[in-house]
Amino acid sequence: MGKSRTSFSWDRLIDFLLPIVAVLAALLVGAVLLLLLGENPITAYTVLIRGSLGNVNGLTQTLTKMTPLLLVALGICIAFRGGMINIGGEGQIILGALATTAVALAFPTWPRWILLPVVLLSGALAGAFWGGIAGVLKAQLDVNEILSTVMLNVIALQLMNFLLRGPMLDPEQIAAGTNIAQSAALPKQVWLTRLVPRTLLHSGIILAIILAVLVYLLLWRTTVGYRIRAVGLNQSASRYAGIPVRSYMALSMILSGGFAGLAGAVEVTGVHHRMIEGLSGGYGFSGIVAALFGHLHPLGAIPASFFFGALLVGADKMQRTIQVPSALIIALQGLVVLFVVASEYYVRKRSRRRVAVSSDEPPSDEPLADASAHLGQEVIGV
Amino acid sequence: MKEFFTVAVLVGIAHSGIRLAAPYLFASLGEMVGQLSGVLNLGVDGIMLMGAFAAFYVVFMTGNLWLGLLAALVVGALMGLLMALVSVTMGAEQGISGIGLYLFGLGLSSLLFKTMIGSVESVSGFSTLNIPVLSNIPIIGPIFFDHSVVVYLAYLMAPVSWYLINRTTLGLKIRAVGQNPEAADSLGVSVNGVRYFTVIYGSAMAGIAGAALSIGLLNVFQENMTNGLGFIAVALVYFGGWRPFGILAGALLFSTVNALQLWAQVLGIGIPSDLAVMLPYVLTIVALAFAVRQVRQPAALTKPFERGE
Numbered sequence: 001m002g003k004s005r006t007s008f009s010w011d012r013l014i015d016f017l018l019p020i021v022a023v024l025a026a027l028l029v030g031a032v033l034l035l036l037l038g039e040n041p042i043t044a045y046t047v048l049i050r051g052s053l054g055n056v057n058g059l060t061q062t063l064t065k066m067t068p069l070l071l072v073a074l075g076i077c078i079a080f081r082g083g084m085i086n087i088g089g090e091g092q093i094i095l096g097a098l099a100t101t102a103v104a105l106a107f108p109t110w111p112r113w114i115l116l117p118v119v120l121l122s123g124a125l126a127g128a129f130w131g132g133i134a135g136v137l138k139a140q141l142d143v144n145e146i147l148s149t150v151m152l153n154v155i156a157l158q159l160m161n162f163l164l165r166g167p168m169l170d171p172e173q174i175a176a177g178t179n180i181a182q183s184a185a186l187p188k189q190v191w192l193t194r195l196v197p198r199t200l201l202h203s204g205i206i207l208a209i210i211l212a213v214l215v216y217l218l219l220w221r222t223t224v225g226y227r228i229r230a231v232g233l234n235q236s237a238s239r240y241a242g243i244p245v246r247s248y249m250a251l252s253m254i255l256s257g258g259f260a261g262l263a264g265a266v267e268v269t270g271v272h273h274r275m276i277e278g279l280s281g282g283y284g285f286s287g288i289v290a291a292l293f294g295h296l297h298p299l300g301a302i303p304a305s306f307f308f309g310a311l312l313v314g315a316d317k318m319q320r321t322i323q324v325p326s327a328l329i330i331a332l333q334g335l336v337v338l339f340v341v342a343s344e345y346y347v348r349k350r351s352r353r354r355v356a357v358s359s360d361e362p363p364s365d366e367p368l369a370d371a372s373a374h375l376g377q378e379v380i381g382v
Numbered sequence: 383m384k385e386f387f388t389v390a391v392l393v394g395i396a397h398s399g400i401r402l403a404a405p406y407l408f409a410s411l412g413e414m415v416g417q418l419s420g421v422l423n424l425g426v427d428g429i430m431l432m433g434a435f436a437a438f439y440v441v442f443m444t445g446n447l448w449l450g451l452l453a454a455l456v457v458g459a460l461m462g463l464l465m466a467l468v469s470v471t472m473g474a475e476q477g478i479s480g481i482g483l484y485l486f487g488l489g490l491s492s493l494l495f496k497t498m499i500g501s502v503e504s505v506s507g508f509s510t511l512n513i514p515v516l517s518n519i520p521i522i523g524p525i526f527f528d529h530s531v532v533v534y535l536a537y538l539m540a541p542v543s544w545y546l547i548n549r550t551t552l553g554l555k556i557r558a559v560g561q562n563p564e565a566a567d568s569l570g571v572s573v574n575g576v577r578y579f580t581v582i583y584g585s586a587m588a589g590i591a592g593a594a595l596s597i598g599l600l601n602v603f604q605e606n607m608t609n610g611l612g613f614i615a616v617a618l619v620y621f622g623g624w625r626p627f628g629i630l631a632g633a634l635l636f637s638t639v640n641a642l643q644l645w646a647q648v649l650g651i652g653i654p655s656d657l658a659v660m661l662p663y664v665l666t667i668v669a670l671a672f673a674v675r676q677v678r679q680p681a682a683l684t685k686p687f688e689r690g691e
Contacts, residue, residue: 033490033493037493037494037497037498038497039497085475085477085478087424087477087481137667137670137671141671141672143667143670143671144620144670146422146424146477147616147617147620147666147670148667148670150610150613150614150616150617151617151663151664151666151667152663152667153610153613154610154613154614154660154663155660155663155664158657158659158660158663159660162657285481285484285485288478288481289485292478325492325493325496325497327488327489327490327491327492327493327496327605328489328493329489330485330488330489330492331485331486331488331489331490331493332489333485333489334428334481334482334483334484334485334486334487334488334489334490335482335486336482337478337479337481337482337485338464338468338474338479338482338483338486341468341472341474341475341478341479341482342467342468342472342474342479344472344474344475345471345472345473345474348473
């Protein structure tokens with residue numbers, strides 16, 4: 001493991017560059033699309049970059065959008081590394097946000113130093129619970145986690161619709177008769193500190209970056225993390241090595257859901273200060289894109305989510321100033337995913353060549369040695 | 383509550399239920415063929431959106447409904463070609479490439495709609511085609527024989543798919559490729575060729591499913607108008623145990639609950655309909671956990687095939 005990290009190799013450089021090439025290719029396709037639609041791609045991309053990175057205001061918005069993206073992406077890193085395809089980020093964000101709101105509104109008199117950690121933790125726990133349903137169903141009853149997370153997304157959405165129109169509806173909305181589906185405002189002591197005055201940028205970004213480092217340490221410096229990755233790479237080898245595979249499958253979904261839930265909690269306490277409809281904002285999917293772009297590495301997820309945060313902010317600016325629909329960026333995200341997973345083909349072909357040189361099947365007495373040899377290559381393959 | 387259970391309302395609900403199953407049927411039965419050959423296409427929702435837009439745009443411009451349907455078919459097939467390229471040839475992880483395809487279709491259909499049409503417009507879609515004599519039967523007639531041709535086509539897809547899978551050589555090849563690609567390959571079946579066919583076919587059906595929404599049922603196009611329907615369509619394939627008539631039953635379950643909710647809203651009945659709407663999704667999870675386990679999924683599902691190991 002250590003050897004491949006220290007020594008320079010062209011293969012590793014190419015692996016590192018592949019996602020960047022994927023993004024450039026996607027932007028190129030986007031430019032052609034814009035040309036076909038009669039828009040000027042250079043103007044559009046200039047507005048996009050200036051709007052998201054060119055001034056303090058844009059930059060703070062980018063960092064604000066980056067926060068939930070990074071948190072979701074961290075969870076995705078854990079799940080995908082553990083061989084679990086978690087596409088339930090949207091539902092887990094919603095559950096996290098709902099729990100945060102409910103707990104904060106239930107104990108409005110508690111002091112900040114206790115209430116804030118408690119509400120953030122409730123958000124993470126609720127997300128972990130929602131992800132855990134899919135994880136346990138997969139581990140115990142072999143229910144495809146892709147399908148169960150899709151279903152759980154819809155259920156979470158309906159639950160939110162029900163709560164925000166019924167039990168959690170803002171009393172002020174009822175009094176005014178407007179009935180906009182949102183909760184009451186949270187007590188001020190759970191609002192995250194604003195880092196730059198008159199912007200939305202809040203201390204959640206610091207929390208997210210600290211957690212990125214912690215997730216890195218978890219995955220690469222602890223036994224638990226090693227086992228999560230081993231299970232993701234080779235279940236039968238892990239089983240032979242005595243790892244309780246089912247428990248680790250469930251665990252990676254629980255952790256993954258926890259981070260998405262925390263993203264919801266941070267959106268509520270940092271940005272909106274109440275639960276609103278549409279709070280999940282597609283972060284559950286964009287987080288997957290960011291995680292893949294960052295090589296499913298927690299530290300790679302930091303620049304990746306910054307980049308996709310900038311794209312989202314820039315897309316809004318583009319739509320408002322030159323009327324190029326921001327939907328363009330969603331399409332480009334899709335292309336980035338397609339290009340990144342397709343480029344794995346190349347990586348896999350090469351590593352197969354390398355494996356063919358040594359041996360094809362893992363020797364039965366040392367199965368995990370084979371798995372850890374793969375771990376060293378840090379292939380995105382799930 | 384009393385007015386809810388009149389004959390007229392119940393007939394209305396049943397009629398809507400039958401009607402709303404059409405997009406599920408096209409999408410799920412197409413997806414089923416792909417899955418039987420071993421490819422999970424999770425991008426159905428994005429393909430449906432592209433199909434819905436293509437059909438809507440063509441009908442908006444030309445007024446020709448069949449041309450609209452053809453456009454949805456072609457656009458769906460092209461999306462399928464992209465999926466096949468990434469998932470079959472490049473052997474990408476299918477759960478993830480499907481998400482990419484979904485986001486691509488979601489974004490592109492909105493982009494095209496906003497730049498090419500821009501405002502909310504409606505078209506005159508397929509009108510209802512009363513089947514003579516049968517549609518005059520009381521109760522049965524209005525429920526089953528008072529639909530547009532798109533709805534009839536959707537139901538026709540179930541026996542057609544059954545025949546394709548169980549009674550044709552192609553169907554045999556599809557199942558062989560999904561169960562044991564190595565064996566199929568050694569018998570001279572082109573595994574990836576069959577998979578290209580099934581993925582493109584399934585995607586073309588997903589395109590039609592989108593058209594069924596935009597020019598068959600609703601006669602408008604909106605951004606993200608499928609609202610996740612395509613993901614449900616994928617789950618229905620599992621729910622139905624990879625069998626056309628199982629899928630038909632599942633589609634009717636979802637569409638009937640949708641119909642109930644719509645009618646409850648129209649009649650202003652205060653049941654917490656959001657909670658009622660959760661039921662089929664919960665039921666699907668329960669079914670996946672317990673009932674569907676009895677049915678074996680295609681052995682090579684989500685496993686890319688490469689020759690010469």
